[in-house]
Amino acid sequence: MKKAISIILVCFMIFGLAACGNGGNEPAEQGTIKIAVIDAFTGDKAVNGQYSKEGIELALAEINEKGVLGRQVELIYEDGQGKETETTNAYQKVISEHELDAVILDKYSSDVLAVEQFVKENGLPTFCQGSSIKIEASDTSNLYSTRRSDAGAGGSVVAFIKEQGLKKVAILHSPDALGQSMGQVVVDGLTKAGIEVVSDQQFANEDQNFTNYIAKVLASGCDCFVAIAQTTHSAQIMIAAQEAGLSQGENAITCIGNSAFVQQSSIQNALEASNNWYACTAFSPTISMEPTASWIKKYNDTYGRLPDMTSACMYDSLKMLANAMETAGTTDPAKVNEALHAMTDYRGVVASYGYQGTPMLSKAEYVCHIEDQKSIVLQIVYAE
């Protein structure tokens, strides 16, 4: 009798455990697909968070029309303020509070690098919009960026300077991961090409006044000025350069910026001071190729303004994640990562994307020139 009861109990335990096992998996494959979005929604960089939100909400609306694997996608916003500490806290909070299927991070490489180890540990497919060389060199196989690396963008800047036949270059860059890494790539590339770097300055994050930096650029006798900064500073640099007659007027020289310089938020603030600047960028709101042009129109119709690079990158991030989940037929992180690694040619609004062995998925970027406060695409640079 005891033996029979024991067998029955063991059977109950086995079935019970099996049921628990199913119960543990099934809810994860039911209900909404939860994706955390961490960006600067408050603080000094909140303008980027606003553009990000607009872009990703546009993608969300399109995705939820049909759903992904028959389920709706739910975005969970968390504010990282565009700062490393706050982004880390936001990441830890959102990971512990929700059963997430994926994460999308902001465009600040420093923030992405701050949470990289946690991204690696939890294995969730994680998109970011950072472009640091350190992100490119990362061995975190579940981390993806919608951008080319600063090495690529820096290389494009060097190639453009060579093409223009410029001889003396002055550089001003930000102190963050973007400025440090891209600045170094430009300096190394120019030195290698035999072009003299007559001034290499780094400004501080808190700087508001660029007059003296530009005065030093002017005094250096350069024929080309390269500025690398985030959108928070790019307009101020363009205004200071215009006042000095560096970018416009009789003695104007070639002024080149990174992607921040052709973004809507920068042009809106710099106004006519933005004219005559060149920039290497992942995205320009004047791209006339499809499907980008239609998307820009849709964005403009929806929000009444042109998109920023971050809007387009965020849009592509969510669309790629949804596509990978459909391809994998599941939201299981490992399978979604496999699908993303197998992706060779996904056409987004920013560029064509494909996994090339590093987190950087974008295959192209643009060289633009600002005319009448509009960035005009001059050429497309494809990843080698």
Next chain:
Amino acid sequence: MLYLQMAITGISMGMLYALMAMGLTLIVKAVGVLNFAHGQLFMLGAYLTWMLTYSLNLPLWGVIVCGIIVFAICGAAYMFSVYWPLRNSSWKVTVTISTLGASIALKEFVQIVWGTIPLTMKPIVNGVFHFGTVYLNYQYIFIILIGGGLMALVYILFEKTFLGKVMQATAQDRYCAELIGIPTIVSIMATYMISMVLSGTGGWLAGPLFLVSSSLGSLAQKAFAGMVLGGFGDVKGAIVGCLLIGMIESFGLIITDAYKDAIVFAVLIIVLVVRPTGIFGEKISEKA
């Protein structure tokens, strides 16, 4: 010539810091509280003048008159919301913490009201002065003139007028001031109002140069440094300290770009090691 440009921008930046530091010092003297939201009051000044100029389309004189009135009202409102309810708290740091909270609240408030995109403001005096490789926005010279004028007005107010003497009396000993019939609440409120007018004007002057954004408040770091360098609690010291900070910051760029702020704070530390009470420290102790 580069040095001339650096000197003028240095003095100009020093003036902006000084406008903030003067307000800070007046509050410290009046109620003994270090106002950590002072940078945000400066920022608020820039947003309010932007609103008066571009939303209400007021002419320059209208912006100046209405600006002063609005700043004064904001100063009083700030005092009654951040300082007054907590003034008798048993833990003296409470009001200081309250100002920290106010700094965050003000930063978020302007983003809710005016959005996250920085706002563009035309210079009050348009144009750029070019001489050889030297170039200077006229706004920098305007800042020096207005800043200097405001400093003179504050001096006259405190040294030559009855209201100034009443405010000084309240600052020196509030209990005695009350005993001789001075309405200290009015006196403290006037201090906050003047402090906000000074900072708000600074914001108005800085907005066209650096864009009107929530990051304008970060300039307060240098104002704090200038105030400590000049001698904590001394208006004259705050002005001299801030002008020095502006010049060091400007000329520090000749030595290093990446660490120019480090030079500013290294000088501050050295001065404090040599003279712990700041440049005008002796005068403060004499007064005490």
